[in-house]
Every structure is written in C-alpha cells, then in structure tokens.
Amino acid sequence: MRIALFVTCVNDLVFPATGQAVVRVLERLGHTVEFPVEQSCCGQMHANSGYRAEALPLVRNFVDTFGRYDAVVAPSGSCVAMVRESYPRLAGPDPELAAAVAELAPRVHELSELLVDVLGVTDVGAAFPHRVTYHPTCHGLRMLRLGDRPLRLLRAVRGLDLVELPGAEECCGFGGTFAVKNADVSAAMLADKCAAVCDTGAAYVAAADNSCLAHIGGGLSRRGRSTPGAPRAVHYAEILASTEEEA
Amino acid sequence: MTTGTGNIVAPLPFPTAARRELADGQLRANLRRATHTIRDKRLRVVGEVPDWPALRRSGAAIKDDVLARLPELLEQFEAAATAAGATVHWARDATEACTLVTELVQRTGSTEVVKVKSMATQEIGLNEALAEVGIEAVETDLAELIVQLADDTPSHILVPAIHYNRRQIRDIFASRMPGVDLDKLTDDPPALAEAARRHLRAKFLSAKVAISGANFAVAETGTLVVVESEGNGRMCLTLPETLISVVGVEKLLPTFRDLEVFLQLLPRSSTGERMNPYTSLWTGVTPGDGPQTLHIVLVDNGRTETLADPVGRQALRCIRCSACLNVCPVYERVGGHAYGSVYPGPIGAILSPQMTGPDAGANRTLPYASTLCGACFDACPVRIDIPEVLVHLRQRGVDARRGRPSAERTAMRALAWTMRDRRRYAAALRAARRGAAPLRLVTGARGQVRRLPWPLSAWTASRDAPLPAGRTFRDWWAGRDRTGGEGTGGDRG
Numbered sequence: 001m002r003i004a005l006f007v008t009c010v011n012d013l014v015f016p017a018t019g020q021a022v023v024r025v026l027e028r029l030g031h032t033v034e035f036p037v038e039q040s041c042c043g044q045m046h047a048n049s050g051y052r053a054e055a056l057p058l059v060r061n062f063v064d065t066f067g068r069y070d071a072v073v074a075p076s077g078s079c080v081a082m083v084r085e086s087y088p089r090l091a092g093p094d095p096e097l098a099a100a101v102a103e104l105a106p107r108v109h110e111l112s113e114l115l116v117d118v119l120g121v122t123d124v125g126a127a128f129p130h131r132v133t134y135h136p137t138c139h140g141l142r143m144l145r146l147g148d149r150p151l152r153l154l155r156a157v158r159g160l161d162l163v164e165l166p167g168a169e170e171c172c173g174f175g176g177t178f179a180v181k182n183a184d185v186s187a188a189m190l191a192d193k194c195a196a197v198c199d200t201g202a203a204y205v206a207a208a209d210n211s212c213l214a215h216i217g218g219g220l221s222r223r224g225r226s227t228p229g230a231p232r233a234v235h236y237a238e239i240l241a242s243t244e245e246e247a
Numbered sequence: 248m249t250t251g252t253g254n255i256v257a258p259l260p261f262p263t264a265a266r267r268e269l270a271d272g273q274l275r276a277n278l279r280r281a282t283h284t285i286r287d288k289r290l291r292v293v294g295e296v297p298d299w300p301a302l303r304r305s306g307a308a309i310k311d312d313v314l315a316r317l318p319e320l321l322e323q324f325e326a327a328a329t330a331a332g333a334t335v336h337w338a339r340d341a342t343e344a345c346t347l348v349t350e351l352v353q354r355t356g357s358t359e360v361v362k363v364k365s366m367a368t369q370e371i372g373l374n375e376a377l378a379e380v381g382i383e384a385v386e387t388d389l390a391e392l393i394v395q396l397a398d399d400t401p402s403h404i405l406v407p408a409i410h411y412n413r414r415q416i417r418d419i420f421a422s423r424m425p426g427v428d429l430d431k432l433t434d435d436p437p438a439l440a441e442a443a444r445r446h447l448r449a450k451f452l453s454a455k456v457a458i459s460g461a462n463f464a465v466a467e468t469g470t471l472v473v474v475e476s477e478g479n480g481r482m483c484l485t486l487p488e489t490l491i492s493v494v495g496v497e498k499l500l501p502t503f504r505d506l507e508v509f510l511q512l513l514p515r516s517s518t519g520e521r522m523n524p525y526t527s528l529w530t531g532v533t534p535g536d537g538p539q540t541l542h543i544v545l546v547d548n549g550r551t552e553t554l555a556d557p558v559g560r561q562a563l564r565c566i567r568c569s570a571c572l573n574v575c576p577v578y579e580r581v582g583g584h585a586y587g588s589v590y591p592g593p594i595g596a597i598l599s600p601q602m603t604g605p606d607a608g609a610n611r612t613l614p615y616a617s618t619l620c621g622a623c624f625d626a627c628p629v630r631i632d633i634p635e636v637l638v639h640l641r642q643r644g645v646d647a648r649r650g651r652p653s654a655e656r657t658a659m660r661a662l663a664w665t666m667r668d669r670r671r672y673a674a675a676l677r678a679a680r681r682g683a684a685p686l687r688l689v690t691g692a693r694g695q696v697r698r699l700p701w702p703l704s705a706w707t708a709s710r711d712a713p714l715p716a717g718r719t720f721r722d723w724w725a726g727r728d729r730t731g732g733e734g735t736g737g738d739r740g
C-alpha cells in the first residue's frame with residue numbers, strides 16, 4: 001500500500017521526532033512510506049480563526065499533494081479532523097474542489113486509525129518500560145471519535161504501565177489562538193490538566209497531537225522548574241517507535 | 248429587521264471580564280463542584296435512554312421545521328391562542344416588549360407582580376423597566392430569588408445562583424430577606440427552602456398579576472408550557488387574576504404531539520432528571536379556573552436577524568437546557584458573568600452576538616471564548632453545532648473587516664502565502680530553525696523557552712515554549728533519501 005505521510009507543519013519544524021517515529025513504526029511493519037515534499041500546512045489555524053480565504057489555497061495544495069495516494073497518515077488528530085470535518089465545508093462553494101475533497105478525505109487517517117482499522121494491528125512490536133498516562137485530545141475524542149484505538153496500541157507495548165488520567169476528556173485549554181487570545185482562561189485550564197497529570201504519578205503524558213502536548217508539556221516544564229520530576233509530554237507515536245534495544 | 252437589545256450586550260471584552268472572574272477562587276470552587284455534579288447526573292440519565300441519538304435528531308428536525316415555517320406557525324399560534332381567550336401582542340425588541348408589559352400591568356392597577364423564572368424577561372430587562380414605574384417584581388424561583396435579593400445578575404440559564412454556595416446563600420437571606428427567622432436559618436438546603444417558602448407564600452396570596460415566560464408554545468393549539476422543579480411557577484400560573492407570558496418567537500412547536508420529544512430531551516439535559524416535578528400547560532382562559540385574563544407577548548429582539556444566517560440560525564433551536572454550559576471547560580473556569588449577557592456559556596457566545604449584531608458592546612469577542620473542544624455539541628439535545636457556528640461568526644467578523652488594516656490579517660496572509668509554496672515554505676522553515684539556534688544554547692536539554700516577546704509572551708506567561716528542532720523533518724527525510732533509507736538515526740525533538 002502506498003502510504004503518504006502528512007507530517008504537519010508543526011511537526012516538520014518543531015517535533016520532527018514524531019514524524020520519524022511514524023516512519024519507523026510503519027517501516028518496521030513492512031510498509032513503504034512516502035513523504036511528498038509539496039506538503040505544507042492543513043490551514044487549520046487560518047480556518048478556525050475565520051480566515052477562510054487564506055485557508056483555501058492550503059486546502060488546494062493538500063488535495064493536489066495527496067490526491068494520488070491510497071492512504072495518508074498524519075500524527076495529529078486535529079489536522080486530520082481539519083481535513084475530514086472542515087475541508088468539505090471550506091471547499092463547499094467550489095464544486096470541483098469539493099468533489100476532490102470528498103474523494104480524498106476518507107483516505108486520510110490519524111495514525112491509530114491507520115494502524116488499527118486499515119492495517120489491522122494493535123501490537124506494533126514496541127517496548128517502553130515506563131508509567132504513562134494518556135490525554136485524548138478534543139479533536140481526537142469528539143471529532144474523529146478515535147475511542148480506545150490509541151489506548152489499545154499503548155496497552156500492547158512491552159513494559160508500559162498505562163494509568164488512567166482523571167477527567168481525561170476535559171480540554172487542556174490549548175485551542176490554537178485561544179491560548180494567546182484568552183491566555184488567562186487557557187492557563188487556568190492548563191493548571192487543572194497539569195495537576196491531574198501529575199497526580200497519576202506517570203513519567204510521561206502521551207497524546208495524539210503535538211500542539212496540545214506543547215501546551216501541556218510547557219505547563220509541566222514550568223511546574224518542573226519548582227517541582228522536579230514532573231511528567232514529560234510525548235507523542236504516542238514516539239512510544240510506539242521505541243524498541244527493546246533502546247529501552 | 249431590528250437587532251436585539253437589552254441584557255444581551257457584553258460591556259467588557261471577554262478576556263478582560265474573564266480575568267476579573269478568574270481571580271475569585273471561591274467562585275472557581277463553587278462552579279467546579281456544581282458543574283461536575285450536574286454533568287455526572289446528566290450523563291447517567293441520558294445513558295439510560297437507548298434512543299437518545301434518535302431523540303436528538305427528532306428535536307433538531309422539529310425545530311428546523313419551525314424555523315423554516317416561522318411566520319406561518321406564528322400566525323397559527325396567534326389564531327389558536329386568541330380563539331382560546333388570550334390576547335396576543337408583538338414586540339420587535341426589548342424596549343417595545345418592556346413598554347407593552349409595563350402598560351399591561353399598569354392597566355390592572357397593581358404595583359406588585361409575582362414572576363415565574365423566565366429567560367425572556369431577563370433578556371429584555373423587564374424587572375428594571377417595571378421598577379422604573381414603581382412596580383415591584385418578585386422572583387419566585389429559589390435561585391432567581393437569591394440573585395434578586397443579592398442585587399446580582401444571573402450567571403447560569405437554569406441555576407442563576409450557581410456561583411453561590413450554601414453558606415453564601417444563607418448570608419444573603421440573613422441580611423436581605425425581610426422578616427426572616429434568623430434562629431431557624433442554617434445553611435441546610437431544607438432550611439433555606441423553608442425560609443424562601445415563607446417569604447414567598449404571602450406574595451402568592453396577595454398578587455393579582457403574574458408574569459411568566461414559556462419553554463414551549465404549541466402553534467396547533469395555542470398552548471403555552473412551563474417546565475419547572477419547585478412548584479412556585481405553578482402557583483404563579485394559577486393563583487393571580489392576570490397572567491402575562493413573554494415568549495421568544497422561536498419557542499414554537501408545530502403540534503401538541505411534538506412535546507413528546509421535548510419533554511424527554513429537556514429535563515434529562517438540564518437538571519439531569521428523568522422528568523421534572525412540575526409541567527404546567529395552559530391554553531387561553533378557562534372560565535372559573537386560573538387567571539381570567541391572559542396576555543401573550545411574542546418577542547423578536549434579534550431572532551429574525553439570527554434566522555437570516557443559514558449557518559448561524561441553528562442557535563434558534565436552543566431550548567435553554569444549559570447542558571452546554573455545564574460541560575464547557577471555559578464556563579467552568581469563568582462562570583456566567585464573564586459573558587456579560589443573560590445567555591452565557593457556549594450558547595451565549597453564539598446567540599448574543601447574533602441577536603445584537605457584532606457591533607454591540609464587546610459582543611464580537613464572544614465567538615473567541617472557546618477552544619472549539621466540542622463538548623457543547625456532544626451535549627446539546629437539539630444538536631446545535633456550536634463550534635461550527637463559532638468559527639462561522641469569527642469568519643463573518645474577519646470578512647466584515649476586510650480592507651481595514653489588521654496585524655492579525657497581515658500575519659495570517661503572510662503565513663498562508665509562505666505555506667502554499669513548497670520552496671517558500673522550506674526556506675521559512677530553515678529561517679525559523681536558524682533563528683532559534685542561538686536560543687538553543689541557553690535553554691538546556693529540554694529545549695524549552697521561558698520567555699518570548701509579545702504577542703507570544705501570552706504563551707510564556709504560564710508555560711514554557713518548545714523550540715524549533717535542530718533539523719526539520721524534511722531535512723532529515725532528504726538526508727535519509729540520499730543515504731538510502733534507515734541508518735541516519737532519529738533526532739530527538
């Protein structure tokens with residue numbers, strides 16, 4: 001199967017290790033991954049902030065770049081949600097683009113969807129001997145309905161001790177430009193999320209979105225300056241890429 | 248079309264008002280306890296209805312039908328209610344509605360009215376209007392009474408006093424309730440309810456005029472419906488001689504049978520009960536039974552304006568259950584007053600600016616009061632896609648200001664221009680990485696930055712920021728391509 005990686009702009013620049021992890025997991029399972037270099041950004045920040053006109057060229061670029069692949073995988077719940085849920089609405093007034101979106105969108109998968117639903121695996125042969133808690137980000141939870149797919153993948157990881165996160169379904173307070181426009185409310189939400197994460201006693205908090213993780217990780221890191229040993233934020237793809245040799 | 252007026256205009260930008268509320272630790276604790284309790288209750292009773300998703304779809308479909316046929320159904324309602332002995336009046340906005348009701352009360356000669364809890368009368372600011380002409384309005388809903396005694400404004404649609412705890416309520420009663428028996432007044436809920444009952448009983452027996460809203464108005468029969476928990480509404484609706492009901496035009500249901508759907512959806516979504524204790528239905532006037540004069544004031548106040556927007560109009564399906572408030576992580580932190588409107592929370596963020604138009608007060612800041620987490624949409628019994636409307640209203644705001652200079656638009660444009668071309672994009676990535684390189688030297692192993700310049704200082708005020716990685720993903724990929732696959736190792740971001 002021709003699997004194209006949509007690494008997402010944030011991961012490309014700030015979290016390349018997550019993209020590398022996706023490549024390693026899929027190649028370990030015997031699949032060929034391609035990285036079309038024409039890709040850039042899905043346009044989520046533009047669209048969610050009300051800049052439809054600015055987002056549209058990015059929608060076109062995405063469709064042009066990925067239209068020819070059997071499957072597209074992205075290690076980001078919110079970018080996949082953008083493509084599957086918001087692209088049809090954005091493209092609506094342009095029938096040609098709308099048709100291309102409708103054709104492509106069902107083939108765009110978040111990593112856990114690709115692994116569990118399309119490739120039919122839950123044990124990817126990973127090892128990660130640490131206590132981990134999982135935060136199901138809002139777009140993964142309520143737009144993509146990822147359900148327990150990421151948890152099933154994590155449970156199959158050797159040595160991993162998965163602990164439940166109380167109030168897991170509550171938003172961490174990131175919300176894109178919300179974190180800056182409503183910084184005080186965002187910080188209040190973040191404080192509660194960080195407290196819940198720390199209470200689990202986990203060494204890592206994992207999620208399917210590095211933007212939320214940058215927010216949670218930034219909060220934990222700030223806490224960690226006063227209370228050492230605060231958990232670290234990690235994309236679950238990087239856990240799935242870890243093997244016994246490294247562990 | 249007229250835009251809405253009244254208590255639906257935020258005087259302060261949401262971030263400013265939110266900051267004020269966030270500073271109140273007691274408020275945060277009260278809200279957290281209350282919203283989590285009601286959230287859990289709702290989940291339990293919704294979970295036991297096997298056809299809940301189908302019920303939600305029916306609710307949405309019935310309301311959409313109402314919105315599509317609003318003028319016709321309103322006329323049908325007016326005809327049916329008039330035939331049953333009611334007098335129907337129409338009000339374009341809050342001012343007109345207040346004037347109408349005030350005159351109706353004055354005509355009875357009464358200087359005191361008892362009130363059933365009603366959002367519509369809060370919306371139009373009726374109590375204030377009545378007070379101006381010397382008419383005292385007595386709120387009879389317990390939570391509404393607390394707010395009124397405290398000289399405060401409601402902070403929740405269903406539980407207007409949700410921001411107070413029992414101890415605070417006891418203090419309000421002790422200092423503000425005339426003739427309260429201080430010896431018996433504890434902060435026990437039954438003791439508080441008893442005090443309110445004694446205070447209200449005298450008012451019920453003496454009042455000649457009652458004012459209510461309505462949860463539903465049935466077009467087919469001209470019937471009005473009030474759903475409540477305490478029974479005080481029932482007292483108001485039956486004892487006085489004159490009843491004035493103030494009803495938003497979107498409260499219509501086509502047929503009596505449609506109540507079947509909404510009387511299942513509403514109590515489970517609002518109080519988390521299978522059925523509310525009191526449901527009152529009245530159709531016109533019944534000789535010798537109940538109020539002998541019934542006035543119905545149908546209020547537009549920006550609803551027609553809202554109806555004109557094909558995406559935004561779904562907000563008019565709202566049955567004011569407050570489920571979206573109770574699940575909202577933003578509402579939970581800041582409470583209702585931060586929204587500056589009688590309609591707070593997610594529904595307020597899409598309803599207030601639509602009813603008033605975006606230029607009223609600070610209402611244009613409301614659509615940004617959300618992370619778009621989607622919890623409201625999941626909870627809404629009539630499937631209002633609140634995140635969709637929030638984004639739509641942001642877009643309307645951006646479009647309306649096109650052509651005017653804005654730093655944000657310039658940034659968004661530049662970003663989109665860079666990102667839609669792969670060479671520009673790759674160059675920008677390289678520049679960002681290079682720009683970050685000096686910072687990397689001082690941030691240590693975790694690569695986290697403590698302080699960034701404005702506007703990103705809003706981020707680093709309470710969290711560290713990650714740095715661009717030493718090598719972008721595409722650079723890693725390019726290097727890997729040259730060496731032929733695995734073996735180049737991974738970068739730790």
Ligand code: SF4
Pocket residue numbers: 516564565566567568569570571572594623626627628629630631
């Ligand atoms: S928007 Fe939906 S959930 Fe919110 S109050 Fe209205 S009906 Fe209830």
